[in-house]
Amino acid sequence: MEDITTGNHNNGGSRPERHVAVFAFPFSSHPPLLLTLVRRLASASPTVVFSFFNTPDSNRSLFSDFSCHNIKPFDISDGIPEGYVFLGKPQEAINLFLAVAEEELRKAVKVATADIGLKVSCLVVDAFFWFSGDMAEEMNIPWVAFWTAGACSLSAHFYTDLIRSKSSELLKGSSAVPNEDEIVDFVPGFPGIRLSDLPSGVLFGNLESPFSTTLHKMGRNISRATAVPINSFQQLDPDLTRNLTSELNNFLNIGPFNLITSKQNPPSKVDEFSCISWLESQKPRSVAYISFGTVCRPLPHELVAIAEALEETKTPFLWSINNDSKKHFLEGFLERTAANGSGKVVPWAPQVQVLEHIAIGVFVTHGGWNSVLESIGAGVPMICRPFFGDQQINTWMIEEVWGIGVRIEGGSFTKRGTRSALEQVLSLDGSRTRMNERIEPLKELAHMAVEPNGSSDQDFKTLVDVVTTAA
Template sequence: MEDTTTGPPPERHVAVFAFPFASHPPLLLTLVRRLASAAPTVVFSFFSTAKSNRSLFSDFSCHNIRPYDVSDGIPEGYVFQGKLQEDINLFLAVAEEELRKGVKVAEADIGVNVGCLVVDAFFWFSGDMAEEMKIPWVAFWTAGACSLSAHFYTDVIRSKSSQLLEGSSGVPDEDEIVDFVPGISAIRLSDLPSGVLFGNLESPFSTMLHKMGRTIAKATAVPINSFQELDPDLTKNLSSELNNFLNIGPFNLITSKQNPPPSKVDEFSCISWLEAQEPRSVAYISFGTVCRPPPHELVAIAEALEETKILFLWSINNDSKKHFPEGFLERTTADGSGKVVPWAPQVQVLEHVAVGVFVTHGGWNSVLESVGAGIPMICRPFFGDQQLNTWMIEKVWGIGVRIEGGSFTKRGTRCALERVLSLDGSPKRIKERVEALKELAHKAVEPNGSSNQNFKTLVDVVTRATL
């Protein structure tokens, strides 16, 4: 448990709205913890679902951060039907009303009216709330500048894509490479996030992101979990369109340098296994907690690993192990070539000298952790911003490759592993570029670094008395 002492009486009340899914709540809480430390006389009321708050605050408390539960929108006795984003859609149906009610409860409880909203940028309607309350609206984007730009320019992208179709029939060619997204010199249309041009454009989730893109220019500040040296062109463009567009990350580096979290025990001995391996010889494989490659792709990865004899550490849930080729676990364990675990301390693993490549889904947190450790990536994106992140990794930053054909085959996996782990030619350039970005990322979070200076600007926005 962290500090539970009673602090000074609050001089200001900031309401925080978390989007209670995936990595969004812990990232927002990381930001709020930094703000709470920088502004000890400000009280932060943190709104999320009961399930989310239990997870976040089970071993953490702070005198000026107070959790408040809002409904998840799931009716009593409701039976899930297995529809895409079903839980998200139920929550979005009640989110605005629940958060409005929650603010009134917190104001009565704390005894100070809310003077600022710090919210997950997904909650586009919070801009209307802030305008009604005549207070600053801080819209936090948990991912990178590239995906924010895609949503901010959705109407431009749709209009320009329609012009491509003039005189033809059908839909835009998914493989078309275009140059009309400001700040990105070229992008393949199929790598844009789902809901921008392809997919169900009318789903609640797509609609939410479209409205967010249309309204975020009204925000008082738009902090993001990135560093401006990673995307200078995007930063320049978005800074010209948004108020106080602030790169304040990478959070994984700031947390480790300034406010280390309680270390989770390496219960599966990943680090001790890595200690026995040669430098840059191991492929670390993990697709996060949500993404799961289909069985035939798991087989392809396993067969490629055995065929190449490349050392590997694979973090995968126990249920998926049943799809491995017969005897795979036994053979690789016996010869010491591999270690399969249900969980790994990812940041520690990536920072270990034995790791030479990260096989990943391309989620933003994983990308930043890989950059922070200077590790090249092999990407197999699934959904959300992962396709666009992968494009940036391969085509813009030059710090990794997309798996051939977009999914794992034995041949494609083997080629990617051998290519990135090689020390000659293009792999050397990939390693040099990711090392250069690692250095820039670490400099950004130093006391005089760009991210730290941007954070000071954010503190000023959150704590100032008036708009």
């Protein structure tokens, strides 16, 4: 098997037998997740060449220290006009890209076909590119629509029309806005879901924005896909998996990716800020690890509230936060917590290694899907402060369905709410015991799924067959 870290794999220089085109959505964690999938496929199929279409900046980031004989990056336009000045509008860069994406990808496929000397035999794409189903149909080839997140958010988008219709019926023809706090049970696979926790663009927010429209069209078209792989494991959402399996072709749970890559390779980044050695000095299950990813940023007053709650509760903490945000801390906070050894603030932490350390007792997170899977894989309960996208529905699942964490009271950090959440998850009372009793079995099931012949391993073999054996 190929070393996923280096991509080195020698097939003896033989000519590729098939050509698979890959379309990346060049934002957030989407490109690296799709590349992780393609690297696995390329390793399993050394005689297949994968052309990887992405924007120049994103491709540079992905391929700067990686190469593989059968993965070839191709650049497409990001849609940003020369000299363009961003206006600060929501999803501005995404909207500019979406305006040119289909035309750019169609042109690029022709370039890659001529360059590689083989017609495309399969499309493997980020599921956001709903129009790639039309392209696959025109070429009479399989369409693999990869969903980077969980079954819960995919289901919400798949059932958007049903949700909008049923929500209108609840209003009985009035012009009122649906009650955001209403819990409904009409979405297949969900025992119940609060309307306000549906992803933005399904029922609330700007339903006519280019991005909301893209997600709506994706939900309407994804049943045409030849296969729909997702970064999850069957046992996490058995009801949702059963329902989506009945509605979609080859609905395949092939994750968690974080467990697969960690099993195959040692950590690729050095712990340059000595997070692990600091954790060695802490008591088991006592430390709050705090990180909101690279995109989400709590407001300044929320950062202050977290810091105050940590000090008041004397909770040891490891906080990964960009240096610019540290200016919002109250004077003396960093010095006091560093001096007494109760806190460590770093600009970057090796998150998977940190979560796996015995000292970590809770993960304070935005509830992004990667972070959720990493926390489950390590058996660490969560305190969630969702911001956008699938984070709301992930948080609903964490608190209400899986019972492995809590949502921050009121939806944003206050000193009182943060203190309450920390005490609930870290104290040695019934709440902590119940969460640990819930998350430990999920951790075990996640690890079992990615073992040889586990459910995710079997689903991945099915995916390889779809990608490599179609005419």
